[in-house]
Amino acid sequence: METTVSKFLIKYLMIALVGFSIQASAQVKDRNIEEIKQESLHRAENGGAYPLINLELSDVKEALALIKTRNPDEWAAAWSQVAEKYMQQAKSASSKEQAGVLYKKAWRLYFFGQWPAPTSQGKEVAYQKALDAYLKYAQTFDIPLEVVKIPFEGKQIVGYLRLPKGANPNQKVPMVFAVSGLDSRKETVADSYSQILQHGVGIFVVDGPGTGQAPIKVSPTAERMFSAALDYLQTRPEVDQKRIIFSGVSFGAYWATKMGILEKDRLLGSVAQSPPVHQTFDAKFVEKKLSTPEYLFDYLPASINVYEGVTNLEQLLAYVPKMSLKDQNLLQRPTTQMLILAGANDTQVPLDDVKRLMEAGDVPKDFWINPKGGHLGREVKGWTDANIFSKVIIPWELRLLEQSGWKKP
Numbered sequence: 236m237e238t239t240v241s242k243f244l245i246k247y248l249m250i251a252l253v254g255f256s257i258q259a260s261a262q263v264k265d266r267n268i269e270e271i272k273q274e275s276l277h278r279a280e281n282g283g284a285y286p287l288i289n290l291e292l293s294d295v296k297e298a299l300a301l302i303k304t305r306n307p308d309e310w311a312a313a314w315s316q317v318a319e320k321y322m323q324q325a326k327s328a329s330s331k332e333q334a335g336v337l338y339k340k341a342w343r344l345y346f347f348g349q350w351p352a353p354t355s356q357g358k359e360v361a362y363q364k365a366l367d368a369y370l371k372y373a374q375t376f377d378i379p380l381e382v383v384k385i386p387f388e389g390k391q392i393v394g395y396l397r398l399p400k401g402a403n404p405n406q407k408v409p410m411v412f413a414v415s416g417l418d419s420r421k422e423t424v425a426d427s428y429s430q431i432l433q434h435g436v437g438i439f440v441v442d443g444p445g446t447g448q449a450p451i452k453v454s455p456t457a458e459r460m461f462s463a464a465l466d467y468l469q470t471r472p473e474v475d476q477k478r479i480i481f482s483g484v485s486f487g488a489y490w491a492t493k494m495g496i497l498e499k500d501r502l503l504g505s506v507a508q509s510p511p512v513h514q515t516f517d518a519k520f521v522e523k524k525l526s527t528p529e530y531l532f533d534y535l536p537a538s539i540n541v542y543e544g545v546t547n548l549e550q551l552l553a554y555v556p557k558m559s560l561k562d563q564n565l566l567q568r569p570t571t572q573m574l575i576l577a578g579a580n581d582t583q584v585p586l587d588d589v590k591r592l593m594e595a596g597d598v599p600k601d602f603w604i605n606p607k608g609g610h611l612g613r614e615v616k617g618w619t620d621a622n623i624f625s626k627v628i629i630p631w632e633l634r635l636l637e638q639s640g641w642k643k644p
Contacts, residue, residue, distance in 0.1 A: 445541025578608025
């Protein structure tokens with residue numbers, strides 16, 4: 236039986252091979268450690284730009300001062316050390332509210348310690364601590380969070396379910412079924428969507444394939460885990476089965492698009508934020524985007540980590556074309572109602588893919604394209620992730636629900 240230690244050794248070997256691939260290819264470049272630290276500090280100083288969202292500048296400076304090399308375990312240890320002080324403070328907090336604030340800070344720091352993916356032993360430990368801190372944070376919620384475990388192909392789909400106050404079998408509530416992206420997790424998506432609970436709408440969130448606690452890796456048929464989760468949602472007596480909206484960010488938007496086609500009859504709508512459709516999966520485009528400075532660092536290891544059977548750059552470039560929705564002959568099929576969001580300056584998902592969606596299916600779609608935005612339509616200031624959710628995505632979902640005959644309680 237393969238031991239945990241041997242699994243980690245295999246991961247180390249994979250990372251070493253990835254590093255070799257980066258150096259061997261003149262077209263795939265990444266920041267060195269000083270550049271990573273400088274860019275991280277710059278983003279933290281500019282309102283906590285992704286992926287340093289809601290991290291305090293003093294904590295960022297403290298962690299970065301501990302990091303001297305590009306070793307992933309050193310990265311994880313530094314952020315975890317800063318997180319630990321908040322965990323200790325939370326244990327002796329004078330109120331549930333204060334404990335919640337402290338656990339939330341710890342969760343975000345542990346999460347950044349494993350970012351963009353737990354590809355080493357140290358990062359795996361940081362990820363597990365992030366899960367623990369988040370669930371402790373969740374215990375302080377006024378609106379409870381339920382951890383749902385759905386049997387799936389000998390494993391399980393782990394999701395978080397939150398129902399608004401007053402939900403019961405006699406007063407069914409609409410739901411947003413949300414999925415994370417390449418380097419986000421269900422915890423970050425659940426945090427973004429928590430604001431919709433006050434409007435009488437529930438949320439159910441899961442990790443995307445190949446990330447977090449997902450039971451399977453990315454493949455051309457991995458959407459089957461979402462269909463299985465949708466089956467489960469429709470067994471919940473508190474859920475309005477006719478009013479479920481699927482939502483995804485980045486790679487999650489790929490699944491939101493695909494589910495909006497394959498599960499058209501079971502979904503009221505779909506929200507796709509920077510959806511990869513076809514050109515995103517072109518091998519030449521993939522190799523080019525792996526060097527984008529828009530991504531903080533380790534785009535290649537994060538990408539390799541999510542795909543089934545992929546361990547190096549060459550295998551990644553050979554595999555990604557299989558994911559094209561155009562080549563899967565899906566874009567000519569009918570879709571549910573959709574909101575597509577994008578940024579004109581996105582270096583990770585080209586606007587050509589948005590145009591393909593514009594022409595797909597037979598239902599008019601709504602588009603929000605930020606002419607100054609990057610990936611997900613976000614900007615360093617102004618149109619942040621939080622503003623896009625609160626001012627664009629959630630209002631669209633509420634309008635769609637109202638158009639369906641739902642009345643806000």
